[in-house]
Amino acid sequence: MLKIDLSGRKAIVTGGSRGIGRAIAVTLADCGADVAVLYAHNKEAAEETAKMIKEKGRNVIAVKCNVANEDDVQKTVEDIVKEFGKIDILVNNAGITKDGLIMRMEGPDWDKVLETNLKGAFLMTKYSLKYMIKNRFGRIINISSIVGIIGNVGQANYVSSKAGLIGLTKATAIEYSSRNITANAIAPGFIDTDMTKKLSEKVKEQFLQKVLKRVPGKPEDVANVVAFLASPLASYITGTTILVDGGLSLG
Ligand code: NAI
Secondary structure: OOOOOOOOEEEOOOOOHHHHHHHHHHHHHHHOEEEEEEEEOOOHHHHHHHHHHHOOOOOEEEEEEOOOHHHHHHHHHHHHHHHOOOOOOOEOOOOOOOOOOOOHHOOOHHHOOOOOHHHHHHHHHHHHHHHHHHHHHHEEEEOOOOOHHHHOOHHHHHHHHHHHHHHOOOOHHHHHHHEEEEEEEEEEEEEEEEEOOOOOOOHHHHHHHOOOOOEEOHHHHHHHHHHHHHHHHHHOOOOOEEOOOOHHHHH
16 A cells, blocks of 8 residues: 655644644654644644644654744754754745735735745755755755736735745755755645635635635645655655645636
8 A cells, every 4th residue: 555654754844833834744743754843923823733743643843933034944943953853854834925906015015925935935945955965865845825826816925925936946956956855836726724714705705616626625635745745755756836726726
């Protein structure tokens, strides 16, 4: 039987306290990995994720880290290596939205989204790479979005950050392939989480009309693909973006 086995692997998941990040952290643990759950503000939620991982018999640490802050990222990565000894898998999942039409979008709202979603992934990648290179193994998985491919109204900052992540993924794949490091992106469509709960009913309906089965995806739908990309089954896949959108992009 084909099985995803991540025994002995050490993973970092940014924004791992809830939603897609929590599902990714728990799924990686389910496959045998130890996980560092990074969170921005919500310690209780991160500890809840950590508890779910512990219950699976895996090692876990929950660490507060603002991915947009370089000093924070550098220190966090070093602390994780002190605890785990290495980093095999990095999942750049942390992301925010600050929506508005371009003509009304304020500069700080542009900056904040780009700093968290794109610069955050760059910084996490930059500081994790050192340890992956040392170990001659790495799996980097960036959580982009379908809107980074097809665009969306009112989300110029978010769309640009998610399109940028696809570029960062390709650049990382090319630069570090010779070190046995792969980098891939996942572009989820409409997934049922706190992020999409805050959308208006009208916008939700518009998205769901395009999904072939008319139902939102679950965080686990994304997490399963992360586990696959992190595993030996995906060792020949790099620089690509896998859509997890239930066909949304077809409509
Ligand atoms: P969410 O809002 O529940 O989770 C986002 C996570 O990122 C939270 O844990 C939050 O604390 C963390 N975060 C935000 N700013 C941070 C910072 N500066 N440093 C560290 N962590 C920070 O949203 P959801 O839906 O779970 O999203 C996860 C990822 O999936 C995001 O990158 C999002 O853009 C992406 N995505 C989500 C889709 C959806 O339909 N829910 C669709 C496509 C992509």
